[in-house]
Amino acid sequence: MRADACFAERDGELFAEDVPLRVIAERFGTPCYVYSRRALVEAIDAYTQALAGRDALVCYALKANPSLAIVRLLAQRGAGFDIVSGGELARVIAAGGDPARVVFSGVGKTAAEMQQALDAGILCFNVESDSELRRLEGVAAGTGRRAPVSFRVNPDVDARTHPYISTGMVENKFGVPLAEARALFRHAHSSAHLEVLGVGVHIGSQITSVAPFVESLDKVIEFIDALAGEGIALRQLDLGGGLGIRYRDEQPPSPADYVRAMIARVGRRPWKLLFEPGRSLVGNAGILLTRLEYIKRTPQKSFAIVDAAMNDLMRPALYEAWHDIRAVAPRAQSPETYDVVGPVCESADFLGHQRSLSVQEGDLLAVFSAGAYGMSMSSNYNSRPRAPEVLVDGAACVLIRERESLADLYRGERLAG
Numbered sequence: 001m002r003a004d005a006c007f008a009e010r011d012g013e014l015f016a017e018d019v020p021l022r023v024i025a026e027r028f029g030t031p032c033y034v035y036s037r038r039a040l041v042e043a044i045d046a047y048t049q050a051l052a053g054r055d056a057l058v059c060y061a062l063k064a065n066p067s068l069a070i071v072r073l074l075a076q077r078g079a080g081f082d083i084v085s086g087g088e089l090a091r092v093i094a095a096g097g098d099p100a101r102v103v104f105s106g107v108g109k110t111a112a113e114m115q116q117a118l119d120a121g122i123l124c125f126n127v128e129s130d131s132e133l134r135r136l137e138g139v140a141a142g143t144g145r146r147a148p149v150s151f152r153v154n155p156d157v158d159a160r161t162h163p164y165i166s167t168g169m170v171e172n173k174f175g176v177p178l179a180e181a182r183a184l185f186r187h188a189h190s191s192a193h194l195e196v197l198g199v200g201v202h203i204g205s206q207i208t209s210v211a212p213f214v215e216s217l218d219k220v221i222e223f224i225d226a227l228a229g230e231g232i233a234l235r236q237l238d239l240g241g242g243l244g245i246r247y248r249d250e251q252p253p254s255p256a257d258y259v260r261a262m263i264a265r266v267g268r269r270p271w272k273l274l275f276e277p278g279r280s281l282v283g284n285a286g287i288l289l290t291r292l293e294y295i296k297r298t299p300q301k302s303f304a305i306v307d308a309a310m311n312d313l314m315r316p317a318l319y320e321a322w323h324d325i326r327a328v329a330p331r332a333q334s335p336e337t338y339d340v341v342g343p344v345c346e347s348a349d350f351l352g353h354q355r356s357l358s359v360q361e362g363d364l365l366a367v368f369s370a371g372a373y374g375m376s377m378s379s380n381y382n383s384r385p386r387a388p389e390v391l392v393d394g395a396a397c398v399l400i401r402e403r404e405s406l407a408d409l410y411r412g413e414r415l416a417g
């Protein structure tokens with residue numbers, strides 16, 4: 001079943017699994033993030049089933065949605081985690097995830113974060129530069145432990161996605177160019193404080209065809225084979241994340257088809273395979289529920305002013321991302337075209353342009369495909385409390401994060417005088 005079938009219409013109104021979104025709005029207010037447990041389970045299981053029988057680990061990229069309840073659910077179904085900060089490591093541990101299944105990515109790891117991750121006993125550091133390698137070596141030397149490392153290489157492949165989420169080309173800040181990687185491997189291999197496990201790539205996000213993944217994998221396989229020729233045998237290959245989802249009319253490969261294509265390329269090579277999906281696990285497992293506050297008609301256009309804004313869901317403002325927006329209970333009236341906007345004082349504050357909706361003031365709207373990079377990118381801009389999050393499981397719904405209070409907005413602040 002398609003994950004977004006978990007948010008479907010019944011008897012003229014939208015449900016999350018077996019719960020009317022109207023009921024969720026009544027109970028928890030709006031704006032509110034709503035996730036489907038079934039969609040999350042189906043998404044992680046699609047990966048793990050496609051990898052059955054192989055030495056492999058699916059490391060959920062926490063930055064897509066770091067909710068403790070989601071992390072716990074995925075951990076219970078066997079996931080490991082891809083983290084990019086000490087804060088994300090703390091979340092994995094708080095949710096009961098296993099640090100031994102954590103890989104630590106990112107170009108700017110601090111010494112304190114390295115120490116924290118070594119103490120926790122993570123699976124490996126995905127090292128992105130020579131300077132980082134030297135720093136990690138120093139931190140590891142101080143603890144008397146060997147730091148497990150994998151290098152993130154930059155294969156110089158065009159992921160054919162939005163430039164802000166493209167990460168595997170030479171002009172991007174990510175990864176070590178293949179030509180320089182060999183020297184780093186040699187150094188790490190000879191260090192008493194480092195243990196070389198493998199190599200990884202992550203070429204971008206919202207990638208909707210297998211071709212860039214294959215192109216990148218082929219370059220990395222060639223690289224690993226060349227290293228083996230020098231006596232440096234790698235055990236682990238991290239294929240990164242980046243598989244796209246359908247927001248509108250994209251036709252990305254399914255996780256199973258994508259995984260199968262990668263496995264076909266790797267063949268019988270005995271490497272442990274790591275995947276780091278974020279968006280494709282949670283993106284279509286969540287919606288943002290919002291209420292239409294005002295309809296404002298100007299000579300040029302009509303605005304549907306809702307109670308969610310760019311601080312709640314930043315993707316439209318940041319990437320001009322398109323999210324489907326539907327009335328929770330469409331009216332029996334002919335639709336009108338609206339720009340769906342929030343109350344924030346920025347012209348970039350929109351959720352959708354030129355959307356056809358049959359609605360009246362006070363109606364509920366659902367913004368689809370909001371499970372990834374929605375809540376995790378939210379802010380308090382305009383001093384707006386962040387939305388609550390609700391996890392639906394069949395006919396049950398659980399509040400997994402409270403709405404922030406007004407006092408939360410200035411918690412930790414001091415009057416100077």
Ligand SMILES: *Cc1c(COP(=O)(O)O)cnc(C)c1O
Pocket residue numbers: 061063064082105106202204205206240241242243276277278279280372
């Ligand atoms: C963001 C990120 C991911 C997840 O990307 P998705 O497109 O959400 O699958 C995986 N690995 C790394 C290193 C990342 O930075």
